[in-house]
Amino acid sequence: MSTNTSASAKPRGKAPAGERVADWADGRLGIYSLGKANLRKIFPDHWSFMLGEIALYSFIIIILTGVYLTLFFHPAMNEVVYDGSYAPLQGIKMSEAYASTLHISFDVRGGLLVRQIHHWAAIVFVAAMLVHMMRVFFTGAFRKPREINWVFGFLLLFLGMFDGFMGYSLPDDLLSGTGIRFMEGAVLSVPIVGTYLSFFLFGGEFPGAEVVPRFFTIHVLLIPGIMAGLLVAHLILIVYHKHTQWAGPGKSEKNVVGMPFFPVYTAKAGGFFFVVFGVIAAMSALVSVNPVWAYGPYRPDQVSTDAQPDWYMGFSEGLIRIMPGWEINFAGHTLVLGVFIPLVIFPLVLGFMGVYPFLESWVTGDKREHHLLDRPRNRPVRTGIGAAWISLYLILLVGGGNDLFATRFHLSINAITWVVRISFFVLPVLVFFITKRICLGLQRRDRDKVLHGRETGIIKRLPHGEFIEIHEPLEQGALFKLTQHEQPKPLEVGPEVDENGVEKKVGPTAKLRAKLSRGYYGEGTQIDKPTVEEYEEITSGHGHH
Amino acid sequence: MSQDMSEENLPDRPAHEGGSQVATAENPFADPGFPAHQPRRQDIDEKAARSSERTVAFLFTVSMLATLGFIASFVVIPIDKIVYIWPLGHISALNFALGMTLGVSLFAIGAGAVHWARTLMSDVEVADDRHAIAASPEVRAKVMAEFATGTGESQIGRRKLIRNTMLGALTLVPLSGVFLLRDLGPLPEDKLRHTLWSKGRLLINQNTNKPLRPEDVAVGSLTFAVPEGLEEEQHDYQEQLAKAALMIVRIQPNDIKDKKSRDWAHQGILAFSKICTHVGCPISLYEQQTHHVLCPCHQSTFDLSDGARVIFGPAGHALPQLHISVNGEGYLEALGDFEEPVGPAFWERG
Numbered sequence A: 001m002s003t004n005t006s007a008s009a010k011p012r013g014k015a016p017a018g019e020r021v022a023d024w025a026d027g028r029l030g031i032y033s034l035g036k037a038n039l040r041k042i043f044p045d046h047w048s049f050m051l052g053e054i055a056l057y058s059f060i061i062i063i064l065t066g067v068y069l070t071l072f073f074h075p076a077m078n079e080v081v082y083d084g085s086y087a088p089l090q091g092i093k094m095s096e097a098y099a100s101t102l103h104i105s106f107d108v109r110g111g112l113l114v115r116q117i118h119h120w121a122a123i124v125f126v127a128a129m130l131v132h133m134m135r136v137f138f139t140g141a142f143r144k145p146r147e148i149n150w151v152f153g154f155l156l157l158f159l160g161m162f163d164g165f166m167g168y169s170l171p172d173d174l175l176s177g178t179g180i181r182f183m184e185g186a187v188l189s190v191p192i193v194g195t196y197l198s199f200f201l202f203g204g205e206f207p208g209a210e211v212v213p214r215f216f217t218i219h220v221l222l223i224p225g226i227m228a229g230l231l232v233a234h235l236i237l238i239v240y241h242k243h244t245q246w247a248g249p250g251k252s253e254k255n256v257v258g259m260p261f262f263p264v265y266t267a268k269a270g271g272f273f274f275v276v277f278g279v280i281a282a283m284s285a286l287v288s289v290n291p292v293w294a295y296g297p298y299r300p301d302q303v304s305t306d307a308q309p310d311w312y313m314g315f316s317e318g319l320i321r322i323m324p325g326w327e328i329n330f331a332g333h334t335l336v337l338g339v340f341i342p343l344v345i346f347p348l349v350l351g352f353m354g355v356y357p358f359l360e361s362w363v364t365g366d367k368r369e370h371h372l373l374d375r376p377r378n379r380p381v382r383t384g385i386g387a388a389w390i391s392l393y394l395i396l397l398v399g400g401g402n403d404l405f406a407t408r409f410h411l412s413i414n415a416i417t418w419v420v421r422i423s424f425f426v427l428p429v430l431v432f433f434i435t436k437r438i439c440l441g442l443q444r445r446d447r448d449k450v451l452h453g454r455e456t457g458i459i460k461r462l463p464h465g466e467f468i469e470i471h472e473p474l475e476q477g478a479l480f481k482l483t484q485h486e487q488p489k490p491l492e493v494g495p496e497v498d499e500n501g502v503e504k505k506v507g508p509t510a511k512l513r514a515k516l517s518r519g520y521y522g523e524g525t526q527i528d529k530p531t532v533e534e535y536e537e538i539t540s541g542h543g544h545h
Numbered sequence B: 001m002s003q004d005m006s007e008e009n010l011p012d013r014p015a016h017e018g019g020s021q022v023a024t025a026e027n028p029f030a031d032p033g034f035p036a037h038q039p040r041r042q043d044i045d046e047k048a049a050r051s052s053e054r055t056v057a058f059l060f061t062v063s064m065l066a067t068l069g070f071i072a073s074f075v076v077i078p079i080d081k082i083v084y085i086w087p088l089g090h091i092s093a094l095n096f097a098l099g100m101t102l103g104v105s106l107f108a109i110g111a112g113a114v115h116w117a118r119t120l121m122s123d124v125e126v127a128d129d130r131h132a133i134a135a136s137p138e139v140r141a142k143v144m145a146e147f148a149t150g151t152g153e154s155q156i157g158r159r160k161l162i163r164n165t166m167l168g169a170l171t172l173v174p175l176s177g178v179f180l181l182r183d184l185g186p187l188p189e190d191k192l193r194h195t196l197w198s199k200g201r202l203l204i205n206q207n208t209n210k211p212l213r214p215e216d217v218a219v220g221s222l223t224f225a226v227p228e229g230l231e232e233e234q235h236d237y238q239e240q241l242a243k244a245a246l247m248i249v250r251i252q253p254n255d256i257k258d259k260k261s262r263d264w265a266h267q268g269i270l271a272f273s274k275i276c277t278h279v280g281c282p283i284s285l286y287e288q289q290t291h292h293v294l295c296p297c298h299q300s301t302f303d304l305s306d307g308a309r310v311i312f313g314p315a316g317h318a319l320p321q322l323h324i325s326v327n328g329e330g331y332l333e334a335l336g337d338f339e340e341p342v343g344p345a346f347w348e349r350g
Ligand code: HEM
Pocket: A048, A049, A050, A051, A052, A053, A055, A056, A057, A059, A129, A130, A132, A133, A136, A141, A142, A146, A149, A150, A151, A152, A153, A154, A155, A156, A157, A231, A234, A238, A242, A243, A244
């Protein structure tokens, strides 16, 4: 604070304490340069942009509650006799991990609450990530320059699901042990190395005494560490790229319109953290999740009848349930396809989403930056693909709960399994075409709205007796919004012969690419948006109603 | 690749790209630019603003009270108190009180902050410019040149011997890490092929902990058994149990369709592995009429009257059967180990 800048009315003397601390920090960390770039950074507002925030906040909640749980949880599988205050299990032999989970639930005040918050937050976390990913997908926010950030986000989703599964396994109750057994069976199915992987994972034969402490380290240290790194990278890239926005009056590819980070966004986003936390805390007070004491300790010869994983694993559960039990025996070996194929399909179905931005930009040849979001209807093929993917996900969830559906709706499990098997192949195709159709219908509606105005619901009788509905012309802002989007054309394989009459070689990949590109943007994939000429002809022809 | 493609098909960027363009008479679809800011009630009416202020302050106060409530609940409510709350049922009073007070204290802070931001903080939209992410050609050229200088100075291009040995060293060094993982577990050997069952071992009823006699096994019931000598105290109890657990049923010998299965039974008493051949859940549901057992995990169904073959579900092969008989004292005993590995299939199973 040099004296010649304090020419204001402020009396001389010491700056306020806050300012002095800030100056001190700036001298060491350069916070003023950071603040200059970011304090008033603009963030556009839309409800769908909050989905990522929910994921972020539930992650923070998971970390906070998780650290608390590590203070009481003992990740050990040695056998103890339970003598805590949950009467039905007193005197029963169990692993120390399970006993300490009971201790947290019944003998630590607030321990049960924190356990429930941790579990609920994990469920919300994965759900929020998935829905967030869908919003990014359907609006095309993954396009250049954001493809890498999409991949970071995708990895977060994958790791998040995986870490949830690991956490579920830690209490060593009957349900979690069943999940681990499932994992052992899946690992054993891997050709050639499966048995070795299993013995290395479990430190010998299943279940052994190693799996809980090992999963503990992976669950609380390894995966969250990687996720924290990815998350920071994800957020830095959001700030660096600046957030996408919807098209509208005054909003373009070259600007970003919204509220400054400080104070409006700080208050809204910071406040929203407390809202999410508050709701999850209340959920944990009201709805019990994973009451491990009801299942009893894990024993490999016992099972609880309604063995169900958390919802985000229901998808792999579906795959494993509908798969026929194929086993191929040859030359003294067994290829356990019935388990191994689902094990491979699971990451493939997810991985398709992970690489989608690169697929799309390859097919469309679009290598430009995009900061304006697409309305899903204006990209019918992409929207169709996304909807088809969701339908696949959902049908496998149904498959994962086939026994629940069977008992609830009095159907035979056999019938449900076959329906799911057939749907696995047919449903995504159907959903794709239906979605595409709907998108085109919506585009047609937009076109009519632009050309003929908005329906007012007011009916007018013309002098010769005909009834017509009055259409009100759109304001210019609305016209702009409905017509500003691009309508790309498909890539084409260039002429077979160049200017000099020499035949050009067109490789099969190029042909495939052109074909896919026609699928994306060729005939029947969009309704031509109205042109100024069409608009003027109609408006001047009819006159305004 | 992209040479054979005409990328010109991509449309030109719309005209409005250069920023808000004033609407013209020629183009009714042009960007009209920002709409004028509409003031909120709170912007023009101090009374409304003060009411917002009171709402926010009220919410923050609620939060403080809820936190006090949390502390009070923590101190006052005994941890084992169960209360009935409709429609939740009988639940822990402490969990309910702590969760609700914590929930309210957090939620009220959030609601207050959001309300403050929405009603009192400026809602004038501001625009920031975007800049291309990619660097300008000048910057690019400069960085490339600097990188070239760096590689030149390191001489890595010229001194191939250094480059190659360095790559070799860097490739090999992670191998140490791989070797360090070796002791994660023992080798499988043929451990998955053997269980505790052996010739002469008695079948111990899991319910009574007594050796089973044929007359203990009634038609239509499902009995679980473990090998004699398997004690809960032993260190590998869980591992042995995971392989040796048995499921015993009695079926009229005439109803047993599979000949070998009938031979391995004792007067219609059949002993099968309890561990599902799909991914290893213990099987628990028995349908007396059909002699089907169902695995609760993924609904694999096995017909015990026909060599426990799979009749439905994702399991890949029948449940292994244990050859049993009765010893001189009238107790059921095993005549050997299972002939094939129990539980999920694996590569070496064959
Ligand atoms: C730990 C999990 C995640 C957290 C905490 C998180 C958080 C966020 C937040 C707060 C935003 C900004 C607001 C928004 O647009 O919603 C964002 C944007 C973004 N996220 Fe995530 N996200 C996560 C997972 C994912 C996943 C699974 C994907 C997709 C595979 C993804 C892809 C993106 C992309 C591409 C953006 C930029 C969007 C834009 O600028 O319009 N994220 N993320």
